[in-house]
Amino acid sequence: MSNIGSYEDRLKNFAWSIAEDELDYKSGEIINIGWYCSDRICQKGKADKIALYYEGFEGNEKKFTFNDVRLASNTIGAFLKNLGLKNEDRVCLFMDRIPELYFAFLGVLKIGAVVQPLFSAFGDESLFVRLDNAQTRAIITQNKHLSKIRKIREKLPNLEFIIVVDQVRTKKTENREIGFSLEDTPPVEKFTIFPTKAESPSVLHYTSGTTGQPKGVKHVHYSLISQYLTTKWVLDLRDDDIYWCTADPGWVTGTSYGIIGPWSLGVTQCVLDSGFSAPAWYKFIEKYKVTMWYSAPTAIRSLMKAGDEVVKNYNLSSLRHLASVGEPLNSEAVIWSERIFGKQFHDTFWQTETGSIMITNYPGMKIKPGSMGKPFPGITGAIVDSKTFEPILETGKVGLIAFKPGWPAMMRTYWNNNEKYREKFVNGWYLSGDKATIDSDGYFWFIGRDDDVINTAGHLVSPFEVESALLEHPAVGESAVVAKPDEVNMEVVKAFITLKPGFTASSDLELEIMNFIRKKLSSLAMPQEIEYMDNLPKTRSGKIMRRVLHAREWGEEIGDISTLEND
């Protein structure tokens, strides 16, 4: 029997107080995610239970109990507090998936500060815009990422502390750097946790939109209520599970379900800090006897591509439940996983903004391969008309995915941008920005995004951010960036550019520009193809028509561009 039991019964009797009661939380009292994920689990008698199995890219292994997690997060919290960092300060985590990343996440929350996790593969420009926007006061990082921070720190007057976790303990230097290693710091047994309340800010994740710079999605400690219950009912985590979430905490899946969900339930999880390889992943599942695996369609498609033979070399019989997030999960992938693992991947749909799973296939529910499933109990989801914003009752008709606001993990605003936040609500609905249909059984079927944001391997990339970065290259006159279809990553970035006088199109220049973007932004944002153009298609008022280029890449009808031309 799964944790959720009967979905229909849960729908009838649902209240978020189910999670509040299980977490012994009473409205108006203190709620701190750092405490819930470590101290409370120890108090419940699981101090010696393994919280984390870690394996680095060189194969180095470590393991930590919940008591180790409690002590390490206390120690980091105390260190930050001694530096003078306080509640509501933004502290960025810019690290690979090393154990310190997970401990620091809880340590920052324990002092009531706001944790801002950023993907360690980000280049200096991606890093700069996010630190600048959040007016981040401290960044916790590793030696290997220091050069990127050194490049931009002069432009970041608010960034007072650059804390390096793999350097011996040092005092703050003139250039704001401080060495801090957990190994040479005595563990802090008792730490007074900052008394955060439900609405105290907790996590700040940056996400990309079509226009403007990335937006900081502000979450609060009360998000725990949704994250705990969805982890329990959707990911179906149980006491004896070994859980593997393949997402990096630089992205919301890696925090909501790679830290908060499993640890608030006191479940053992494993982390593999290395890139993708089918044999390495299968070996990891076999070695740690992973029972619950939460991954993404691009990874599943890559495993499919690696072939069915390689799987046979491993014993994967420990797997009990599989789930996926981030992009459309093709029906082929569901069918394949059933054949290969004897289990279907359960799709989960949600966003950085929603903070927790919104639409999903529940354990025990009939899966229609290719469908995302149904809204979580307590969530009112609908497809609304893109003009009237009224729910579409007709089955099979395309509309916008919308939710009634008010679930615990919902974002509270976009950092310093309340206006953009308010734009997400129309006619009493939160608009996700995605399109779908609903069938006669109430299952949601994903159609696509309602904007130009590119979803590459489950990561959102803003065409605007890439276009702006392209313009900084000396050879680029104009640029337009769109998604191009890709067998494995679903979409990849494609750029169209015109050259400035004096530059000649060549494949060397194409490579140079690609590298320029990879260094500045990230390998995800790097165009996989650059096409030289004499002119870019424009409206009469001079606006570049991405839509025309997009349609060309996808072999679609361009549609009516007369309005665009006049715009």
Ligand code: WT7
């Ligand atoms: C966007 C949100 C929250 C986890 C990671 C992504 C797309 C997400 C699915 C799915 C089809 C999906 C949507 C959404 N997306 N899950 N199951 N099927 N598309 O978070 O970076 O905020 O991206 O990812 O377009 O709006 P994110």
